[in-house]
Amino acid sequence: MSVNLQYVVDFLVSLVNIPSPSGNTEKVIRFIEEECARLGIENKRNNKDGLVLTVPGKNNDVHRVLTAHVDTLGAMVKEIKGNGRIKLTLIGGFAYNAIEGEYCQIETADGKLYTGTIQSTHASVHVYKDTSTHERNQSTMEIRLDAVVKNADDVRELGIEVGDFISFAPRCEVTETGFIKTRHLDDKASVACMFGALKTVLDSGEQLPYTTHFLISNNEEIGYGANSNIPPETVEFLAIDMGAIGEGQTTDEFCVSICAKDSSGPYHYGMRKHLVELAKANGLNYAVDIYPYYGSDASAAMKAGVDVKHGLIGPGIDASHSMERTHKTSLENSVKLIVAYLQSDLV
Structure with a gap:
């Protein structure tokens, strides 16, 4: 699986340098719309001014939704x-x-x-x-x-x-040692990984097995980013958000983190096992963790009553909600797991 990691890093740097606190995300949404046009991805705004991208799949009877949020603190x-x-x-x-x-x-x-x-x-x-x-x-x-x-x-x-x-001010730096240190890696790192995965899939020329929607939410930090606009055909919902690092955690700045449970409770067990199996099969550096003081767009969707299997993965981010840092290898592992999931069968 070949990933254009430089594309991911460059896209991330562009994102973090566009101010987008929750409630004022127009500029960054327009930037993403322009990238969708460049890549030829169908997209539309929802009434919250988030963005829904759609990639048709071989099977249009059942759908998947992946989400990452572009709003920040x-x-x-x-x-x-x-x-x-x-x-x-x-x-x-x-x-x-x-x-x-x-x-x-x-x-x-x-x-x-x-x-x-x-x-x-x-x-x-x-x-x-x-x-x-x-x-x-x-x-x-x-x-x-x-x-x-x-x-x-x-x-x-x-x-x-x-x-x-x-x-x-993000004060973004990409170091010679491969670290990206900046504010707002939560969750612009995941948006960059999502687009890295989209570009990988599009460049391969292979059609996805299921029609898949990519929801760029813009209100996650205040609790209701991706709790709506879920097509009724959707059976699986994967949130891509930062993996929390700290004392007692197994996630680090080099792996893709797979969440077993956060403050909202356990994620779908079958979905989690499927993601772990994909990580193992593709030789990825991954960690399974519990995020004690955390909620995602997937947990927001659950609270809204969406009937789907839900999961959560993302790059490992140090010092969340402060001056954050991750490493290029974490982005790469995250992109590869997203691609493997997109190409896999349903849970």
């Missing part, structure tokens, strides 16, 4: 303070310390962009005795705008208002 303007600083409200589940000191971008309703830095209100050790112990929360964190503003009126004159979206 982010924030919104919560309040414009009297001193010209900005309070945030978070989009997605992450800790304030994960974004302290990070560069950010505010997008106004009319499309103007302003940069700034996220920091504690007690950032200076030369002024505040409690800089290191000061609690980091919505009340004690703020954005320092890169604009000459001294009060709230100055900020509003720029066009910034409550509800404007805030995105975090």
Whole structure:
């Protein structure tokens, strides 16, 4: 199985450099639509402005759905303070310390962009005795705008208002040792792997055994990305999302992770065993894991009552919801498992 790994990495770098916090994903969806047009893949928007790609298969009576989400963590303007600083409200589940000191971008309703830095209100050790112990929360964190503003009126004159979206600088690097370190590998790494698998299948010229839909969801970080738009013919639903790494986990930055259970409960046992068998048969580096504080688009679909067998795989990502990192070999193993699954029989 030959995978164009450079395509996957290049596509990933492009994705992470397009701001797309949940609720404001138009630019990245348009980018993916353009790639679909280039590859000749049929696609359409759903009412949530997610994207559904369809590849016809030999069997059109039963379908498969694969999903990965392109929305990311982010924030919104919560309040414009009297001193010209900005309070945030978070989009997605992450800790304030994960974004302290990070560069950010505010997008106004009319499309103007302003940069700034996220920091504690007690950032200076030369002024505040409690800089290191000061609690980091919505009340004690703020954005320092890169604009000459001294009060709230100055900020509003720029066009910034409550509800404007805030995105975090990805600071993406691909190292000589094969690591990709950046924000938002969750879940743009999986979107890149999905497209790597699609390109592999299309380049082979072989028709898939079953009609397959690829759902690019854009609200996963807030809980309801791929819980709808599932064709009634669908019998299997595979989410592609990051594999969680940490103490007690078997997943690392070099393997494809296969999830047995997350906070929503066990994934379909037959589906999981099928994925493990495919990984073994193709000589892939894989790990089976349980993600204790995690939910996916597949678990969201289950809660919505979708009647399918559900599974979850993805590249191993270190430091999830912070400054994340994976390795090219993890992407490669993930792409190969997706291709093997697409070409396999139903569970």
